[in-house]
Each structure stands twice: as structure tokens, then as C-alpha cells.
Amino acid sequence: MQELVNFFSEVGKLKEMPRRGWVIREIKNPETIAEHIFRATLLAWILARSKKNGLNIERVMKIALVHDLCEVYAGDTTPYDSILPRNKKKWKEIVKTWPRFSEAKKKELALKKYKKEKKGLEKLILNLPKDLRKEMKNLWLDYEKGLTPEGRFFKQADRVENFLQAVEYWKKYNRTPQKPWWLQAREMFDDPVLLDFIKAIDKKFHKKKKPKI
Amino acid sequence: MTGEKVFYITKEGLEKIKEEYEALKNLRQAKTGTEAPKILESEDLNPEYISFQEDLALLETRINEIENVLKNIAIIEPPKTKQEKGVVGVGSKILVEIDGKEKDEFTIVGALEANPSLGKISNESPVGHALLNHKVGDKIVISSPIKTVYKIKKIKYNIEKS
Numbered sequence: 206m207q208e209l210v211n212f213f214s215e216v217g218k219l220k221e222m223p224r225r226g227w228v229i230r231e232i233k234n235p236e237t238i239a240e241h242i243f244r245a246t247l248l249a250w251i252l253a254r255s256k257k258n259g260l261n262i263e264r265v266m267k268i269a270l271v272h273d274l275c276e277v278y279a280g281d282t283t284p285y286d287s288i289l290p291r292n293k294k295k296w297k298e299i300v301k302t303w304p305r306f307s308e309a310k311k312k313e314l315a316l317k318k319y320k321k322e323k324k325g326l327e328k329l330i331l332n333l334p335k336d337l338r339k340e341m342k343n344l345w346l347d348y349e350k351g352l353t354p355e356g357r358f359f360k361q362a363d364r365v366e367n368f369l370q371a372v373e374y375w376k377k378y379n380r381t382p383q384k385p386w387w388l389q390a391r392e393m394f395d396d397p398v399l400l401d402f403i404k405a406i407d408k409k410f411h412k413k414k415k416p417k418i
Numbered sequence: 419m420t421g422e423k424v425f426y427i428t429k430e431g432l433e434k435i436k437e438e439y440e441a442l443k444n445l446r447q448a449k450t451g452t453e454a455p456k457i458l459e460s461e462d463l464n465p466e467y468i469s470f471q472e473d474l475a476l477l478e479t480r481i482n483e484i485e486n487v488l489k490n491i492a493i494i495e496p497p498k499t500k501q502e503k504g505v506v507g508v509g510s511k512i513l514v515e516i517d518g519k520e521k522d523e524f525t526i527v528g529a530l531e532a533n534p535s536l537g538k539i540s541n542e543s544p545v546g547h548a549l550l551n552h553k554v555g556d557k558i559v560i561s562s563p564i565k566t567v568y569k570i571k572k573i574k575y576n577i578e579k580s
Contacts, residue, residue, distance in 0.1 A: 259479070261479075302519075302520065305516070305520040305521065305522040306522075307523065308523050308536075308537050311535060311536050311537050312536060314535075315535045315536055351532075351533070353480070354483070383564060384564050384566075387563070387564050387566070388516075388566060389534075391543065391544040391545045391560055391566075392524075392534055392539055392543055392544075392545045392546070393534040393539075393543065394543060394544075395529050395532060395540035395541075395542035395543040395546070400544070407563055411563050415563050415564075
């Protein structure tokens with residue numbers, strides 16, 4: 206039991222870790238990693254129910270619960286990290302658009318992130334019972350590599366939750382550029398249910414006011 | 419195949435799916451047969467198959483799903499004519515200029531092989547779909563709700579014949 210107490214105690218740190226994407230955009234009291242996991246899990250469960258071909262909902266939800274646990278030690282990484290200058294005043298301009306990299310750079314950044322997060326997860330689950338450790342690693346790998354329909358679905362659902370949060374912050378603070386999120390959504394999402402959900406977000410939040418940037 | 423979804427896939431992608439199919443069939447055999455299911459205790463069991471260990475119904479679902487994919491598969495072939503080479507198709511690697519400023523490289527792939535972090539964009543994503551059948555110099559405008567213009571600068575195909 207002791208190892209479980211230690212595990213949950215470490216996981217609890219995510220309740221106090223702000224999501225880095227909002228920190229670099231200077232959002233006041235940004236959501237924490239645990240808050241993101243909570244809503245991403247709920248969103249994935251409910252939207253996975255609408256899928257015509259059916260997904261294993263339990264697996265979708267387990268993937269959702271596990272996907273960011275590595276960040277207890279690995280921290281939260283954003284696509285902007287490698288291009289942010291020291292001068293924080295310049296960050297505002299950089300986050301106005303989605304960062305673009307060469308194919309080689311994309312591979313390099315993805316591999317670096319993967320290695321860091323894999324190490325973080327392995328450290329976190331090191332003392333858990335073997336079967337649990339194995340299951341958690343496999344669920345995380347499914348999310349990372351899109352090994353099953355459930356893993357591929359949640360990879361996108363995770364970003365949809367992030368997208369919804371971005372639109373909410375735009376509405377609340379009226380200064381979070383939306384363009385990067387829309388660029389990302391239209392290049393990354395191909396799941397019909399999630400694309401419909403994005404349209405519904407647009408309808409709800411942009412009825413009166415359209416974002417300019 | 420009429421009315422059914424077509425899964426575009428590279429030759430390598432197809433090999434991977436066939437491998438998974440064989441492994442899952444072996445797993446089913448081990449679970450339902452009289453033979454001791456050693457495969458289930460293996461440390462090296464592919465993560466892909468872990469969820470099927472305790473759920474035979476799920477295993478059957480996945481096997482049926484792969485059979486459906488294999489039935490409706492379209493291997494991505496290199497373009498045959500000069501005209502085909504000049505337009506964006508599934509399997510092409512393209513260089514685009516976005517809003518007249520930044521450049522990006524995408525490879526248009528089928529949904530099963532999409533990985534946007536590595537520049538592999540699904541042909542079923544709004545941008546992937548909109549770029550299809552366009553040629554160098556074309557401008558594609560996507561405008562819901564913020565307008566973005568993708569200008570095609572280069573189209574390349576590096577596909578092996580199947």
C-alpha cells in the first residue's frame with residue numbers, strides 16, 4: 206500500500222502545476238495539468254459515445270487519465286519552447302501564430318519530448334505493482350504513438366479540450382490570439398465527431414464577435 | 419467497396435497492419451485454444467495488444483475492424499503521369515507558404531498514418547482535404563472563422579511502387 210500512497214501523493218502535484226501554454230501567454234491563474242486531465246477525460250468519454258463504429262470507452266478514459274502523468278517529473282512542454290527568446294516581452298508576438306518547423310526539426314523536437322516524458326513516466330510508476338506498471342506504460346504508449354483507435358481518438362480529444370480552453374480564455378480576457386488554435390485544429394483533427402464539436406464551439410463562442418487574430 | 423470508407427495507406431503501413439492482424443489471431447488462438455497461453459505472459463507483448471488480454475469481445479472487435487480495413491484498403495501508389503505528379507495527392511510531400519509569411523512542409527497521408535507533430539497530415543483533416551488535387555502556385559483559402567491562405571510552393575512524391 207505504501208507505494209500506492211507515494212504514487213498518489215506524487216500525482217497530486219499535478220493539481221498545483223499550471224499548464225505552460227497559458228503561462229507563456231500570461232493568463233492569470235491558469236488551469237493546472239490536473240484540471241486539464243479532468244475535463245479531457247470527461248470530454249473523451251462523452252464524445253467517444255457518439256462514435257459510429259464504437260470505441261472501448263474504458264480504454265479511452267484510462268488513456269485520458271494516464272496521458273499527462275509523466276508531467277509530474279517531465280513538466281509541461283509546448284511547441285513554442287524551442288523558439289522563445291529570453292526576453293519575455295517578445296513572447297506575446299510569437300504566440301500569435303502556430304510555430305512552423307522543418308521536417309527534420311519536427312522529428313528532433315518530437316523525439317526529445319518523447320524521451321523526456323517516457324523517463325518521467327517510468328520514474329513515476331517505478332514502484333507500482335508490475336501489472337499496473339505495464340498497463341500504464343502501454344496506455345501512455347498508445348496515446349503517444351496512436352496504436353489503437355482509442356489512442357488515436359484521445360490524441361485528438363486531448364487537443365480539443367485544449368482548444369476549448371483557448372477559446373474560453375479568449376472570451377474571458379479578450380487578448381488570447383485564436384489563430385494558432387484554429388490553424389492547429391484544421392491541420393490536426395480528422396475525426397468527424399471532434400470536427401463537429403469544433404464547429405459547435407465556433408457557433409457558441411463566435412455568435413456575436415469573430416476573432417481577428 | 420461502394421459506400422464503404424477507403425483507408426489510404428503506404429506499403430509500410432500495410433505491413434504493420436498485417437503484422438498486427440497475425441499477432442491478434444495468435445492471441446485469440448492462445449486464449450480460446452487448449453494450448454497454454456504463453457503469449458499472454460510475455461514481457462515483450464506489444465502494447466497494442468495489451469487491452470485484448472482480458473477481453474475476448476474486444477479482441478474480436480479489433481480483428482473484425484482490421485479485416486474491414488484490409489478489405490477497404492487503397493495502397494498509396496506513386497503518380498503514373500506527369501499530370502498526376504503535378505497535383506497534391508495522398509502520399510505527396512508539399513511545401514506551403516502560409517499567409518504569405520511562414521513556410522511548412524506536410525506529407526498528406528491516410529487517417530491511419532497521420533501524425534501532425536511529424537508533419538503527416540490526414541487527408542481527412544480540413545486542411546489536408548482542401549489541399550488535395552491542387553497544383554504549385556494554387557492558393558487555398560480556409561476561413562472558418564479566421565482566414566488563412568495556404569499557397570502551394572512545391573509538390574514531391576517519394577513513394578515506392580507496391
